[in-house]
Amino acid sequence: MLPGLMQSFPLQISTILKHVEVAHHDREIVSRLVDEPIWRYTYGGLGKRSAQLAHLIRHLGVRPGDRVSSLAWNTHRHMELFYGVTGTGAVLHTANPRLSDDQIIFTINHAESLVLFYDRTFAALVDRLKPQMPTVKHYVLLSDEERFDPGKVDAICYEAAIAAEPDRFDWPTFDENAGAFLCYTSGTTGDPKGVLYSHRSVVLHGLAGGLSGAFGLSAFDVVMPCSSLYHANAWGLPFAGAINGCKFVLPCEKMDAGSLHELIETEGVTFTGGVPTIWTMYLDYLARTGKSAGALKRVVIGGSAVPRAMAQTFQTVYGVSVLQIWGMTETSPLGVVATPTPSLAAKGEDEMNDVIWTRQGRFQFGVELKIVDDNGDDLPHDGESSGALLVRGPWVLEKYYRAQMSALDENGWFDTGDIATLDPQGFMRITDRKKDVIKSGGEWISSIDIENAAVACPGVRVAAVVGVFHPKWEERPILIIERHDGADLTEADVRVFLEPHIVKWWTPDLVLFDTVPLTATGKIDKKQIRDRYKNALAG
Numbered sequence: 280m281l282p283g284l285m286q287s288f289p290l291q292i293s294t295i296l297k298h299v300e301v302a303h304h305d306r307e308i309v310s311r312l313v314d315e316p317i318w319r320y321t322y323g324g325l326g327k328r329s330a331q332l333a334h335l336i337r338h339l340g341v342r343p344g345d346r347v348s349s350l351a352w353n354t355h356r357h358m359e360l361f362y363g364v365t366g367t368g369a370v371l372h373t374a375n376p377r378l379s380d381d382q383i384i385f386t387i388n389h390a391e392s393l394v395l396f397y398d399r400t401f402a403a404l405v406d407r408l409k410p411q412m413p414t415v416k417h418y419v420l421l422s423d424e425e426r427f428d429p430g431k432v433d434a435i436c437y438e439a440a441i442a443a444e445p446d447r448f449d450w451p452t453f454d455e456n457a458g459a460f461l462c463y464t465s466g467t468t469g470d471p472k473g474v475l476y477s478h479r480s481v482v483l484h485g486l487a488g489g490l491s492g493a494f495g496l497s498a499f500d501v502v503m504p505c506s507s508l509y510h511a512n513a514w515g516l517p518f519a520g521a522i523n524g525c526k527f528v529l530p531c532e533k534m535d536a537g538s539l540h541e542l543i544e545t546e547g548v549t550f551t552g553g554v555p556t557i558w559t560m561y562l563d564y565l566a567r568t569g570k571s572a573g574a575l576k577r578v579v580i581g582g583s584a585v586p587r588a589m590a591q592t593f594q595t596v597y598g599v600s601v602l603q604i605w606g607m608t609e610t611s612p613l614g615v616v617a618t619p620t621p622s623l624a625a626k627g628e629d630e631m632n633d634v635i636w637t638r639q640g641r642f643q644f645g646v647e648l649k650i651v652d653d654n655g656d657d658l659p660h661d662g663e664s665s666g667a668l669l670v671r672g673p674w675v676l677e678k679y680y681r682a683q684m685s686a687l688d689e690n691g692w693f694d695t696g697d698i699a700t701l702d703p704q705g706f707m708r709i710t711d712r713k714k715d716v717i718k719s720g721g722e723w724i725s726s727i728d729i730e731n732a733a734v735a736c737p738g739v740r741v742a743a744v745v746g747v748f749h750p751k752w753e754e755r756p757i758l759i760i761e762r763h764d765g766a767d768l769t770e771a772d773v774r775v776f777l778e779p780h781i782v783k784w785w786t787p788d789l790v791l792f793d794t795v796p797l798t799a800t801g802k803i804d805k806k807q808i809r810d811r812y813k814n815a816l817a818g
């Protein structure tokens with residue numbers, strides 16, 4: 280091999296910050312806050328305050344490689360932690376406040392964090408958990424000075440502390456493979472597992488996210504991330520958006536449809552993204568109020584399957600394209616994104632929409648995918664064969680934090696735990712998570728396909744399908760429906776609606792009306808539903 284003669288310039292997160300400071304100095308960042316007025320500044324301000332924060336953590340004794348935790352919403356201060364902490368070579372652990380107390384304690388102790396930055400919303404939680412977090416030496420409340428009452432809070436005030444620091448920091452150069460973010464999986468099965476993103480993986484993932492076949496970002500976009508910054512880095516938007524010089528609009532925790540709509544209208548949001556539950560509420564709100572989606576052009580939706588009806592309504596009623604994304608914490612999370620191709624477009628709009636509204640996405644450069652059968656043998660890309668989905672690439676996990684063993688097979692593939700098909704056009708479709716597959720009489724039923732059909736039924740807000748024990752068939756599907764307010768939908772209505780859309784033997788044995796519980800990451804909590812209804816068909 281002849282060695283290349285180009286610079287081995289490390290891919291560090293600080294290079295993104297340095298870039299936006301010169302290239303997009305005056306582009307705006309707007310942030311809602313827990314109980315403070317809307318905050319506005321620019322990338323120039325982000326650069327300065329991230330530098331002040333970097334000095335602060337150095338003074339608090341944080342060295343490269345040390346961990347710092349956050350319990351925070353989608354705000355500009357959290358963005359400053361994204362850049363300021365990682366820029367020094369320390370690691371930001373973005374704790375998920377929707378986990379149970381025990382799991383939050385577990386993750387912070389497992390990370391051995393030295394400092395915890397938290398929003399005021401979590402003040403009582405932090406007070407309660409403090410005695411059980413022995414490694415945390417400093418607590419910093421993400422608050423302005425005006426609302427900080429030193430008599431009541433045993434913490435450092437963020438604004439007062441960074442104001443005392445210089446606004447330039449000499450960002451150090453180090454190995455691009457150094458750890459940058461520690462994100463834990465939600466631990467619905469066992470303890471949460473730590474996924475340690477490196478500078479290299481974050482920068483490459485950020486570059487890939489902005490590409491035209493993925494989010495397709497440009498400097499004219501106004502990006503509002505509604506997936507949480509603490510959940511797989513809000514799908515890399517803080518980096519993909521910055522690399523492209525987008526304006527940022529940060530909604531804090533105010534993800535109700537009315538608050539989101541207000542920001543979309545007043546700030547000119549063109550691009551947003553989040554889990555399906557948020558967009559169910561948003562579409563509901565638009566339909567109820569007769570309002571428009573403003574300048575919104577694209578919504579990236581993922582985390583669980585996007586109902587076809589949702590993508591169709593966004594496009595046909597509001598002129599907004601839905602980009603479905605599939606991914607997981609272990610894949611940073613971008614795996615595939617559903618965007619059109621020329622060969623699909625040549626088939627006409629209807630056929631093209633049929634594909635991009637019903638697939639999780641298509642191959643993106645950087646993430647290799649394959650499907651295998653129970654023996655580990657490769658399955659064809661015929662759109663029919665379904666098998667375990669395996670992935671590999673530069674932003675896919677190799678090993679969980681503090682694990683002894685690699686998480687990969689001998690050829691470097693990571694088993695996602697999902698079951699999928701791949702088709703000749705390069706699109707992937709998830710049929711289920713391995714643990715949610717319904718086995719009926721030795722055959723598989725896709726819970727996602729039934730949910731997708733059911734959620735298109737007028738009056739249905741959320742539909743969840745789980746397999747429960749059946750004395751004859753091993754398992755049979757049951758369908759739990761959460762109705763829209765005021766809808767008087769009956770079981771018979773649902774059955775009539777489903778009939779033309781699913782094969783007969785997939786028809787749920789029971790249709791029930793109940794609230795649908797969600798997990799810490801906003802997904803349907805199938806484990807809880809299975810527990811609740813485990814004897815429903817026992818006879």
Ligand code: ADP
Nearest residue numbers: 464465581582583584604605606607608709800
């Ligand atoms: P958790 O911590 O809840 O596991 P992740 O975000 O890491 O959170 O979950 C990843 C899983 O979410 C994937 O393995 C897949 O099962 C599911 N998922 C993500 N995106 C989609 C999608 N577009 N359609 C169907 N399932 C999805």
